Amino acid sequence: MAPAVFFPRGPGKTIAEIADLIGADIRNAPDRERRMTGIASLDEAGPDDITFFDNIRYVEGLASTQAGCVILGHRFGSHAVPEGTAALVARRADHAFASVGRTLFPSALAPASVLGGTGISDRAFVDPDAELEDGVTVEAFAVIGPGVEIGAGTIVAAGAKIASGCRIGRDCRIGANVSLSHTLLGNRVLIHPGVSCGQDGFGYVAGPAGLVKSVQIGRVVIQDDVEIGANTTIDRGAIRDTVIGEGTKIDNQVQIAHNVVIGRHCVIVGQVGLSGSSTLGDGVMIGGQSGVNGHVTVGDGAQIAAVSTVQGDVPPGARWGGVPAKPVKEWFREIMTLTELAKKRRSAGKNDE
Known part of the structure; x- marks a missing residue:
């Protein structure tokens, strides 16, 4: 059975073209003409994919990613990326990644027709x-x-x-x-x-x-x-x-x-x-x-x-x-107050024992 691919890859964009598209600085790219044809998460990206990093919780994923290119937010622009992975530093990594996705997969922006045809069906x-x-x-x-x-x-x-x-x-x-x-x-x-x-x-x-x-x-x-x-x-x-x-x-x-x-x-x-x-x-x-x-x-x-x-x-x-x-702020203060009261009651209960 052939793999189910609902959004096939197109010709893609070079790393240099992507940098121009999102207004990013190229920090690490031995080959700026290398083409990226897909988007993926840090842990699933391959050498033809572009991904992004903008949350410290995923720093281990950044260190081990096999992506061809990663977009970094400004605050993480100095983080190391694996050898062979290009790094683009953008003001907002999430916004930049969204722009790349819209460019590489324009057909995913809106619901497509179910049957793929045009005109008025004779069964409508x-x-x-x-x-x-x-x-x-x-x-x-x-x-x-x-x-x-x-x-x-x-x-x-x-x-x-x-x-x-x-x-x-x-x-x-x-x-x-x-x-x-x-x-x-x-x-x-x-x-x-x-x-x-x-x-x-x-x-x-x-x-x-x-x-x-x-x-x-x-x-x-x-x-x-x-x-x-x-x-x-x-x-x-x-x-x-x-x-x-x-x-x-x-x-x-x-x-x-x-x-x-x-x-x-x-x-x-x-x-x-x-x-x-x-x-x-x-x-x-x-x-x-x-x-x-x-x-x-x-x-x-x-x-x-x-x-x-x-x-x-x-x-x-x-x-x-x-x-x-x-x-x-008021909501958080109330939550903290209730939490402290609960702790005191638990402590008092242990002392009574």
């Missing part, structure tokens, strides 16, 4: 009232409803369902089994497999006969250059739109409830839950498995630590964490 259903620009790809078993508009260069993968009236911009990627309804997408939006977007939110009014369902008549508006991870769910607005600002990146399995407004260039990590009518400013970062209460505002540039619960408004630029979330 496209309603006659849908409007698709030239250059749209619709794969087998995808369904495009009436009144849908899709821009040039967009790929709708196998099994995706685009409901009536949705509008999708140019150069988007709609992954396999994605479900879109009541949704407007900008350009270059990447939606990974299994995302459900535009379904009604969770809204009920309690009454004497039980729970009465509230109607949800808003939309989901997703601006340019947003990326949405696999199996994330985004509810449409109740009486105003659910909005995701340009450049925002959302991880897998995130729940975004009705009327949520997310600013530009936010980062929302896996399994975060945003309750209805919460608002995130621009540049907000939320760690994995955190929750934000309904009608709460998180200010521009704020950061929420993983596994935190945000119950009240967070000021711009703040760093909060904990349950309930509070300023990080």
Whole structure:
């Protein structure tokens, strides 16, 4: 059986070309014209691979790596590398490595079509009232409803369902089994497999006969250059739109409830839950498995630590964490205090014995 390689190597780049690309200083390279064709971790890299080192925890891996080239962050620029391994010193090793990866493997940047073809599959259903620009790809078993508009260069993968009236911009990627309804997408939006977007939110009014369902008549508006991870769910607005600002990146399995407004260039990590009518400013970062209460505002540039619960408004630029979330310094002081109290109780218990 042939080895499974999903991202084959191309012609690569020389060490000199890579240094120019990332603005790095060449510290050790007997052959600057040597070509690097792949990327790998320190411990798995071979002589044709480039890797990076920016964390002292992996210093043993640096000493034993067989990589052809390693990118070092400035603070580690003087660390020794094995003989035969070129060293490039960059301001941010992680940023530089990401740039190299994008250059060597451009096909890995966005979800590709499942079947690898182009055009409209004869096994897809496209309603006659849908409007698709030239250059749209619709794969087998995808369904495009009436009144849908899709821009040039967009790929709708196998099994995706685009409901009536949705509008999708140019150069988007709609992954396999994605479900879109009541949704407007900008350009270059990447939606990974299994995302459900535009379904009604969770809204009920309690009454004497039980729970009465509230109607949800808003939309989901997703601006340019947003990326949405696999199996994330985004509810449409109740009486105003659910909005995701340009450049925002959302991880897998995130729940975004009705009327949520997310600013530009936010980062929302896996399994975060945003309750209805919460608002995130621009540049907000939320760690994995955190929750934000309904009608709460998180200010521009704020950061929420993983596994935190945000119950009240967070000021711009703040760093909060904990349950309930509070300023990080206050949270750490409380943890230290509780730790010291626990130690004293244990010590007192031993003395009593």
